[in-house]
Amino acid sequence: MAGPKEDPTSRCCFSVICFFTLCVGVAVGVVIGMYVLCDDHGDDTTRPPTVEMYRDTIPDDTLQAILSGVSKTKIEDNLSVVREIGGQFRGYSGFGSVVREIGGQFRGYTGFDSVEQGAGPQDLQLLEGCWSGRCPNSGIRRTTVLPDTENPNIVSLLDNTGNPIYSSPKTEKILTPEENKTGVVPPFLAFAKAGVVQGDLVYVNYGRVEDYVTLSNNSINVTNKVVLARYGGIFRGDIVSIASLHGASGVIIYSDPHDYAPDNTTRPYPNSWWLPPSGTQRGTIDTGNGDPLTPGYPATETAYRIQEKAVDPPLPSIPAHAIDAEVAEKILSYLAGPPAPPEWRGDLNVTYNLGPSFRDGMKVQLNVSTRNKQSRISDVVGVIQGAEEPDRYVILGNHRDAWVFGAMDPSGGTAIMLEISRTLKHAINTTSWRPRRSIILCSWDAEEYGLFGSTEFVEEYVKTLTTRAVAYLNVDIAVQGQYSVSIGGSPLLYRTALSATQQVYIHTCGGVGGSLYCTKQHCRPHNRYGNLGSGSDFTNMRCQAGVPVLDFSYIYDVTKWDIASYPLYHSEYETFYAVKNFVDGNFTYHRAIGQLWLALALELTDSAILPFNLSDYAETMSRLKEQLVADKGDVLDRYLPGYDANLTQVIDEFTEAAASFMAQVAGTSTSKPLVVRKLNDQLLQLERAFLDPHGLPGRSYYRHILFAPSSHNQYAAASFPGLVDLLFDIKDSDTSQWEKVKQHFSVILFTIQSATSTLRDVIHFM
């Protein structure tokens, strides 16, 4: 939400930055000289931001020397190694090797002071999905409808006598030699309920709440029917839960070429990065985070496990499966009923009827043999001890588990993290530099199932993280294309993020060369620093532990392609071959992400005063408030008279306290360690101050009152999420719901006031 802002104070730093940019420009001139130069001193849209408090930090030449050590070749080698170890699927035999490889590499880099592999979460027992045929019989929790271990999930068409006339393939087709491996995971949706359902089918477009409104307006309901949805609108877990709420008996989700191969001029994979007709997107449909059986606590050996029926949000209650476009086309070709609205039609060679009946009395059958079992997961954690404040952590995280080969999601990030660990080790071993604060590298497990590795880690160490973690820097899918960097996260880190993008040089979007900052401004001048939804491992760091987070990625040309994700996402075709041929052939963008990650980390470890900008937080809050007024003002005015004035007042008080604090910092010498530590502790605790210890209404483990994943689409971010949830679909007659609105609104006011209090001079906190 917070875009690059034109702060008047930035003008005074203009010449300093000119000089800095010039110096660095010389150093990297050889590289960037080859390209058209992007001008960091250009018009207003490219003027660099400043971090006012940013002094007494790592010298630019030291930083540049470290960054220059990040090697494209080594990242490529790492990705190749991780790829060679195997599919990395949870429970897959190659998995243990990846853990050992990463732990071994962390250990091998002697700059590491601590490598924990298997301590803590390794010994956790987690509820997880598995695909049929691969579940050992021990520890099974669900015994209903045990799957035929020889037969993966299948979608069939039945004739009017109930005999199958068509069945979906069990696996994706092998299109390059790289996919020709044993142990490839067939398509499935983790946590789908096992079972066989058959009957009529309704096409529900993207499966959003509004799509069901459209169906209802067309007098079509889905009760006791299988629904067919296409990927591309919302999180698949929400597709299933919304369908379930509408009474559907089962869910089938497919990838329409309209959304995953819209470029008619190019043949899909293996000729391009577009998803081929046999490509299928796997994924979890759990809408919770972490082990569903141990909410709020780590899943240790002695943890108490709740009953599955008590899980909240509930586990999926209906069978669900993912299919490819070819199967979907087959199904839709037999579907009768009225034609779908024009905007519901994709690019398959069918008319897109809505159903619910098939031609000739046919039916669809969905056979899901997926079941859940407990198994162990392993986070691998490496620590580089800070020289002066070892008890302050800058945490870098990336998950390690993948659906199949995962060369982009997440292994590009894993390969970069390994290279960062090598680079840091080299810098520490060959120079006098050591980070002021500690750096922690985390290789998370089981992210794909619902952020398991990071959630359990946060649940286990929340007290330590809350008191010691400075920031969490997440990379999930490092490189999706060659267009521009995309960054989002806490308003506190906004300026530091932009400042770090000025430290990294690249050529991009049509041969324009310059800093990541400059090229981003050039390519996407109106792109905003986002508030982040869920969908990756920063969620619990932020919403449960109150740690400021950043998440970033190098993205494809989003101005050209209006697609929900890169096309091969979660399919078998997300291969090293694809990365090498269609995404980042010489690993330039992988290196840029690695350099950005490292630059961010070192600015956060080495700045004497934490480079957090409080005024940006204040400004963001004001913007959130304006948005709330615009979206919900009418209804709030009726039930919460004066709400705008009350909210404005507490935000104004925060803004004032933030300005005073920044002024105090500006006048502080960094020579007195305890004075600096006092200010840093206030900065460190600020994000935490926006946590309500009692949690959001109905979601007690999300505690941040300003930011949370939307309840209706986990991929999206919601601001004032508790309020937005309570107001969703509220009616004037919902008296008790309105009481909850009033109650939560008072919590928002108090929480902002309490954050303001923490910023006041420490002997005037009242």
Added chain:
Amino acid sequence: MAGPKEDPTSRCCFSVICFFTLCVGVAVGVVIGMYVLCDDHGDDTTRPPTVEMYRDTIPDDTLQAILSGVSKTKIEDNLSVVREIGGQFRGYSGFGSVVREIGGQFRGYTGFDSVEQGAGPQDLQLLEGCWSGRCPNSGIRRTTVLPDTENPNIVSLLDNTGNPIYSSPKTEKILTPEENKTGVVPPFLAFAKAGVVQGDLVYVNYGRVEDYVTLSNNSINVTNKVVLARYGGIFRGDIVSIASLHGASGVIIYSDPHDYAPDNTTRPYPNSWWLPPSGTQRGTIDTGNGDPLTPGYPATETAYRIQEKAVDPPLPSIPAHAIDAEVAEKILSYLAGPPAPPEWRGDLNVTYNLGPSFRDGMKVQLNVSTRNKQSRISDVVGVIQGAEEPDRYVILGNHRDAWVFGAMDPSGGTAIMLEISRTLKHAINTTSWRPRRSIILCSWDAEEYGLFGSTEFVEEYVKTLTTRAVAYLNVDIAVQGQYSVSIGGSPLLYRTALSATQQVYIHTCGGVGGSLYCTKQHCRPHNRYGNLGSGSDFTNMRCQAGVPVLDFSYIYDVTKWDIASYPLYHSEYETFYAVKNFVDGNFTYHRAIGQLWLALALELTDSAILPFNLSDYAETMSRLKEQLVADKGDVLDRYLPGYDANLTQVIDEFTEAAASFMAQVAGTSTSKPLVVRKLNDQLLQLERAFLDPHGLPGRSYYRHILFAPSSHNQYAAASFPGLVDLLFDIKDSDTSQWEKVKQHFSVILFTIQSATSTLRDVIHFM
């Protein structure tokens, strides 16, 4: 629970302490030479404890110089001034003057860097009790049975035609000129439900759960009957809630001479400190803490207020009133039914029948006109800025509100706090000394209603307190007698507490002179440092914010008098006259408490490394575990097999981590501020690490898994309180309750593990 322990390491410090004691002995020789010397170097029972980490702190001579400035005369003057201002009752006209007086005195002592009077909680709206005739008509929440404003609560006896033949007096008798003031509060129980009930009456002894078992065994039930209980067993709020659970229609509580004037050889007040027959104990019967309408959040102007019916624990649902012994004797003299068991009989001149019927068809009538209203309260907070770590707070607290004159509860403590503020100001203004950390003096409001002032303060500033407060030192009733000091609190502070008692000299218990430590050992060798129940303002500091707390008092001879409190407690006769004539004529013991308070504060502000002993915490946990095994082992073995081994293991791990940490501290130089701060932050956070963020089962605002007030008697402490509550009265058939036991037990295990984790070296926390 943790008594003075004989630690082998104390032997090596023996000669150091000999020397120290000798030096100090000379300095104060003039004073103590007058008395028989208590030998600090005596046998094992009087050997002083040591605080191993206790180095680099305030020099002994500086400390002694500051302590010697505490003046008996000035404390007496302060008490006299506070007394003269008026009854201090909440809403009483003199109340505002007390606030101004204390705020003014804080301000007048220019050593204070910040005095907040009215910021924060002053502007709170709180639900509170008021007595009939004194409630303004605005802001009334309860409208049922509005009281006759001319008539205070009355207990009457009715003849068989329903005509009153006897009514209780509206006020306590005036026995000395001091009580002859306007505005004296007639007896009442705050939060009693207004109403008139009449009928039969049952005498229920102390009104404990076991007393109802006895009645039931005698085939007497109390349903729809008024019960008469005597003070002296449990918290009066629990008397009412237990009676209510048993179906009683109303509750009358009186003070039996057996419990409040057991010394037959002495005439009561105004001839001694024994409660006279007209003495009545007021008090709250709310079993919650803080404003019942704003649970978990401060009662600010914009706070959401829940409905009274949603209050949890519920507000009293039946009328209740307190009476004196004369009225009780009258009632009991007419009561029929079987005679009470011998141990139920007090010293009234009656046979103590159980009821429920009266002679001659008489009935009792209870008319309670008490109602609740909102009004404002004011905490007064003074801050002395620390020289090196202003963001670390040592907090001293005492409440200011009293039921009537409150010369002992709490004004003795208030008078001492004012003298401490003067002493500190004098030391800062006349020497180069200034405390290393900040000192905060808090004068709480509305403690008597249910810890309102301190609870709302903690709720408002919990984030600040959790991150910055080093310790909270509470004095409620400073001096109750001349026998010995009594101390309880966090195991972390055990050794510091005993160490501070060695800094203060006094003569006591039969003319024996020496340090408070020595005399305590002499008078009460087997007295233990307790775990603390509720009943004063430390509760939320500890149970909600996780701040280590201490509470202390100079007590009467508890070996001689087995009474529940000093006799005049909460009566109109708790006067300056009583203090001067029967409690502490020359204010020697008030000064000793003031010196102890100050010595504790300065040891906590000035020790470079916080003087917290982790091994004592480990040892206390082991002791709590042994107690649990002894009390509940049989039943736990059946339902939680292996519970003992699991608990032993996590406590052993904690013990080991604690020992490693202490060893690390012993090898640390205090010359590096950030190294010291790192260790101190770990020490500071340790008590917090025992908080479960989700709270105890059914009591979400009590979050400490080891210590909480008992659910069945707020005055008592419970260890593993969540477990003890869940196991209370559990039956084998309570399947879902047993699941809660298992769940909470796993939370206990994890919470101890998480505390251990915070103690590990900061780069090996996993």
